[in-house]
Amino acid sequence: MPSEQSIFLIGPMGAGKTTIGRLLSCEMHLEFVDSDKFIEERCGANIPWIFDMEGEVGFRDREEQAIDLLTQRRGLVLATGGGAVMRAENRQHLGSRGIVIYLCTSVEQQIARTSKDKNRPLLQTANPAQVLRELFKKRDPLYREVAHVVLQTDQRNPRWVVNEIKKRIKALS
Ligand SMILES: Nc1ncnc2c1ncn2[C@@H]1O[C@H](COP(=O)(O)OP(=O)(O)O)[C@@H](O)[C@H]1O
Numbered sequence: 001m002p003s004e005q006s007i008f009l010i011g012p013m014g015a016g017k018t019t020i021g022r023l024l025s026c027e028m029h030l031e032f033v034d035s036d037k038f039i040e041e042r043c044g045a046n047i048p049w050i051f052d053m054e055g056e057v058g059f060r061d062r063e064e065q066a067i068d069l070l071t072q073r074r075g076l077v078l079a080t081g082g083g084a085v086m087r088a089e090n091r092q093h094l095g096s097r098g099i100v101i102y103l104c105t106s107v108e109q110q111i112a113r114t115s116k117d118k119n120r121p122l123l124q125t126a127n128p129a130q131v132l133r134e135l136f137k138k139r140d141p142l143y144r145e146v147a148h149v150v151l152q153t154d155q156r157n158p159r160w161v162v163n164e165i166k167k168r169i170k171a172l173s
């Protein structure tokens, strides 16, 4: 892969985008950016606060700006937020500016990985599994539309996922 190529991780909450992205960037000696962290730093507030004060639309507007800026950078591993694929502009930027990896996972695994974390506003409900199932129905086709590589991560440890991504990227060239 040309060294300046960027890698964009997409997929639902708890798929491991942030965790895998950080590890992958170390292994490949690329810069790592998490779009949620980038938004929080630019805004000076955390994601729950942005959802509270500006609503989901306010967050999505910030996310769209972040995705546009970050996908223009070269040599980056970018972990996106799970809803980034909802806007067509984001899909266009992700799909055309780098290699897009869809990290898939089951709702059961998502619940296991996210239940102790209170920083995902969409999951602070009585029935997060139901929310995740509905989001999956809407978003899975969008993840697949934009992905160059689709990888199932259930029961796979982060090290395995990173190695598999490296293999799959090599196979693309
Ligand atoms: N492949 C994996 N195996 C085991 N635990 C994982 C794996 N991927 C992520 N995790 C754990 O799941 C939680 C959520 O991961 P995170 O990277 O924040 O997901 P995302 O950014 O896709 O929402 C973290 O505690 C992380 O350590």
Ligand SMILES: O=C(O)C1=C[C@@H](OP(=O)(O)O)[C@@H](O)[C@H](O)C1
Residues within 6 Å of the ligand: 011, 012, 013, 014, 017, 018, 036, 047, 080, 081, 082, 083, 084, 119, 120, 121, 122
């Ligand atoms: O799926 C979503 O709509 C969201 C996913 C979160 O990121 P992770 O996928 O990294 O948890 C974060 O962007 C925000 O809470 C909304």
Ligand SMILES: [Mg+2]
Residues within 6 Å of the ligand: 017, 018, 019, 034, 036, 079, 080, 081
């Ligand atoms: Mg994340």
